[in-house]
Amino acid sequence: MPHDDFPAGTVWLVGAGPGDPELLTRKAARLIESADVVFYDALVGPGVLDLIPPGIERVSVGKRSGRHSKDQGTIDALIVAAALEGRRVVRLKGGDPAIFGRTAEEVAACRTVGVPVRICAGVTAATAAAASAGTALTLRGAARRLVLMTAHARDDQPLDLDAAMLADADATVAIYMGRTAAASVAQQLIAAGRASDTPVLVVVNASLPNERLIRGRLSALAFLVETVGDRDPTLLLIGEAVRQRDPHVVRALPHRAVSPA
Ligand code: SAH
Numbered sequence: 363m364p365h366d367d368f369p370a371g372t373v374w375l376v377g378a379g380p381g382d383p384e385l386l387t388r389k390a391a392r393l394i395e396s397a398d399v400v401f402y403d404a405l406v407g408p409g410v411l412d413l414i415p416p417g418i419e420r421v422s423v424g425k426r427s428g429r430h431s432k433d434q435g436t437i438d439a440l441i442v443a444a445a446l447e448g449r450r451v452v453r454l455k456g457g458d459p460a461i462f463g464r465t466a467e468e469v470a471a472c473r474t475v476g477v478p479v480r481i482c483a484g485v486t487a488a489t490a491a492a493a494s495a496g497t498a499l500t501l502r503g504a505a506r507r508l509v510l511m512t513a514h515a516r517d518d519q520p521l522d523l524d525a526a527m528l529a530d531a532d533a534t535v536a537i538y539m540g541r542t543a544a545a546s547v548a549q550q551l552i553a554a555g556r557a558s559d560t561p562v563l564v565v566v567n568a569s570l571p572n573e574r575l576i577r578g579r580l581s582a583l584a585f586l587v588e589t590v591g592d593r594d595p596t597l598l599l600i601g602e603a604v605r606q607r608d609p610h611v612v613r614a615l616p617h618r619a620v621s622p623a
Pocket of ligand 1 (some may be wrong): 457458462568594
């Protein structure tokens with residue numbers, strides 16, 4: 363069936379998922395194949411980039427913590443300019459575009475000049491990480507809320523998490539961009555009233571061949587992330603839902619390096 367959702371001059375903000383190309387939606391794959399140009403982030407997995415057909419222009423606008431290649435204003439201007447030239451633009455973002463993805467800015471930049479812009483959802487790091495670990499993020503009666511938050515503080519400001527929210531023992535907390543601030547996160551959660559033996563699951567490179575799962579308790583969070591490299595995307599999952607109940611479920615998986623709890 364032909365699609366009419368990608369006329370010339372349109373921008374699609376497309377979720378690339380956590381890295382494994384099989385976790386890309388079929389819609390995302392089709393949009394990538396129909397694009398004239400693809401602007402992509404550093405977090406987009408190499409297997410996903412391989413799906414961009416030769417002949418389609420690809421532009422890295424990769425941003426990684428501390429290593430900016432293009433600032434957000436430049437990225438906004440690039441995608442808008444390409445669309446105004448009448449090109450079909452895919453803006454490929456790691457995970458889901460709507461979660462810590464600067465999507466609001468890009469949508470606003472397009473709308474301001476009348477460029478049609480749409481969003482294609484993707485699998486976010488939190489759900490991919492939980493799936494890899496064989497765990498649920500919610501648990502009847504014990505983990506009734508899921509909080510997605512970032513612990514990425516601006517350079518000039520101390521990390522200031524919301525204590526009331528953190529004290530909620532019924533919440534599973536998924537922390538994006540939290541590796542550097544891990545010590546501070548643990549300290550603030552415990553100060554807010556979370557038990558120091560609350561289970562923690564650190565997932566590095568979720569869904570990629572070099573994925574690692576590291577388990578422990580909240581009081582040891584800073585220690586748990588110590589061996590994680592600067593450039594490896596890392597998600598912190600905290601709460602009763604990620605308590606390891608059946609170690610065999612995880613250990614039976616191939617190519618998973620699992621640290622003892
Ligand atoms: N839009 C993305 C998040 C972008 S913020 C999403 O929905 O997943 C970037 C942060 O996401 C990283 O610092 C890391 O905390 C997390 N992340 C993204 N991909 C990841 C992966 N494959 N494994 C672990 N964490 C990941």
